[in-house]
Structure formats: structure tokens, C-alpha cells
Amino acid sequence: xxxxxxxxxxxxxxxxxxxxxxxxxxxxxxxxxxxxxxxxxxxxxxxxxxxxxxxxxxxxxxxxxxxxxxxxxxxxxxxxxxxxxxxxxxxxxxxxxxxxxxxxxxxxxxxxxxxxxxxxxxxxxxxxxxxxxxxxxxxxxxxxxxxxxxxxxxxxxxxxxxxxxxxxxxxxxxxxxxxxxxxxxxxxxxxxxxxxxxxxxxxxxxxxxxxxxxxxxxxxxx
Numbered sequence: 299x300x301x302x303x304x305x306x307x308x309x310x311x312x313x314x315x316x317x318x319x320x321x322x323x324x325x326x327x328x329x330x331x332x333x334x335x336x337x338x339x340x341x342x343x344x345x346x347x348x349x350x351x352x353x354x355x356x357x358x359x360x361x362x363x364x365x366x367x368x369x370x371x372x373x374x375x376x377x378x379x380x381x382x383x384x385x386x387x388x389x390x391x392x393x394x395x396x397x398x399x400x401x402x403x404x405x406x407x408x409x410x411x412x413x414x415x416x417x418x419x420x421x422x423x424x425x426x427x428x429x430x431x432x433x434x435x436x437x438x439x440x441x442x443x444x445x446x447x448x449x450x451x452x453x454x455x456x457x458x459x460x461x462x463x464x465x466x467x468x469x470x471x472x473x474x475x476x477x478x479x480x481x482x483x484x485x486x487x488x489x490x491x492x493x494x495x496x497x498x499x500x501x502x503x504x505x506x507x508x509x510x511x512x513x514x515x516x517x518x519x520x
Contacts, residue, residue: 306411306429309497318505323350323367327517328464331509332365333502339364365506368465369518372456382424387412390426390454393465397452398432407432408482410496415507417455425455427503429496431488433479445479447472447492451499453507460518466506468499 318331321338332352339351348370354363373389390412398407408430415425429451448471455464472492474482481487488496 305493306497306500309493310501311497313494313498313501315498315501315505318509320509321352324369324517325514327512327514328367329509329511329513330367330506332506336365363471364467364469366465366467366469368467370463370465372458372461372463386424386426386456389456389463390428390452393454393463394428394430394450394452397465397467398430398450415453415504417507417510419455419457419510419512420459422458423455425453425507427451427453427500427507429500431482431492431496433474433482445474445476447474447478447482447489449492449496449499451496451503453503455507455510457518460515462518464510466503466510468503468506470495470499 316333316335319334320329320331322329335355336352337355339345339353345351348368350367352365370393373392375385375388391409394409410429410431412426412428415427417423417425419425429449431447431449433445434448448469451468453464453466453468455466457464472489472495478489478492
């Protein structure tokens with residue numbers, strides 16, 4: 299049986315990446331590159347101080363296609379003797395579940411893969427990408443015709459010395475038919491078009507994390 303991880307890796311190889319542009323975050327304390335066509339959401343709505351939000355220029359009034367960079371307190375393991383890799387993956391899943399629970403019922407959310415990422419930061423830094431999809435109602439509606447896939451690729455960059463986790467979430471919405479809902483719920487099947495969307499988000503996620511640069515480490519001083 300082919301795993302989702304294998305399928306999504308193959309999907310990544312079939313997508314064409316967009317052009318990227320450099321942006322500064324948190325008063326230029328962090329620099330990354332994001333896809334062209336995304337605009338700063340703070341230009342038209344209030345954003346929390348610990349977040350930077352970019353939305354697709356053609357959907358600036360929705361979160362259907364968005365990139366959110368968030369600085370949060372680093373999640374530590376309940377067991378201090380937990381192996382570091384296990385502790386990292388537990389923390390990554392916890393971050394993913396918290397974000398997913400905001401969007402829809404967790405019983406209809408599926409994690410498809412969790413993999414390490416390369417990042418050009420101090421050696422103590424670890425980074426992971428967790429990818430999943432879920433079914434949600436559009437704008438809180440409950441009719442079957444108002445269902446959609448929410449695709450989420452979440453990168454978690456863990457900075458132990460700064461007691462900080464950097465969350466970079468890539469969100470995209472895809473219309474969902476009743477048949478797609480049935481297959482998703484009963485058989486774990488996902489539309490091929492959705493798989494390609496996930497592959498694209500994963501490829502973008504890797505590119506953005508590779509470009510991540512901390513210019514001012516004082517950003518993380520309490």
C-alpha cells in the first residue's frame with residue numbers, strides 16, 4: 299500500500315513553483331521569501347503583534363489562501379526524559395491540532411505526513427512540516443453544498459535557546475462534493491486535484507523555510 303507521504307512527495311515533483319519575493323517580518327527582524335501574488339493582510343485588517351499574515355491578492359477578504367507566520371512559546375515535553383526527536387514531533391502535532399480545531403471538527407481532519415525540514419539557522423534549531431486536510435463548512439454554514447476541503451501545511455521551526463516556536467502555516471480551500479466527502483470520511487480517499495494542491499503547498503513550505511533568516515535575535519528577548 300502506498301503511503302500518503304509517498305503520494306505527496308510524488309505530487310511535489312509534479313507542481314510548478316511560483317516566483318518568490320523577499321519580505322521582512324516583525325520590523326525586519328526576520329526575513330523570508332514568499333510567493334508572488336500574496337499581500338500583507340495588515341494593510342486592511344488588524345493583525346496580532348505576534349503574527350504576520352499574507353493573503354492571496356485575489357482573495358484579500360478571506361482566509362481561503364493564506365500564509366501565517368506566528369511566534370509562540372515553545373512547547374516542552376511533559377516528560378523531560380523524552381527523546382528530543384519524539385518531543386519535537388509531539389509538539390508539532392500539538393500545534394497542528396490546535397490550528398485545525400479552530401477550522402472544523404477534528405473528527406473530520408486527517409494528518410497525511412510529518413517530515414523534517416532543512417533550515418539555515420543555528421545547529422540547535424529543528425524544523426518539521428506536518429500536512430493534513432479536513433472538511434469544513436463555508437462561513438459556518440451546515441449544508442452539504444457548502445462544504446470544502448481545508449488544506450493545511452504547517453512548518454514548525456523550534457528555537458530552544460529562545461524558548462520559541464515559529465509557526466508558518468499555509469492554508470488553502472478547495473470546493474468539496476458530497477462524493478468527495480464520503481470518500482474522505484469512509485475510505486481516506488482524497489481527490490487528485492486536492493493531492494496536487496497539497497503537493498504545491500508542501501513545495502512552497504519547503505522553499506519558504508529554507509529562506510528563513512533571523513536578522514535580529516533580540517526579537518525573542520522577553
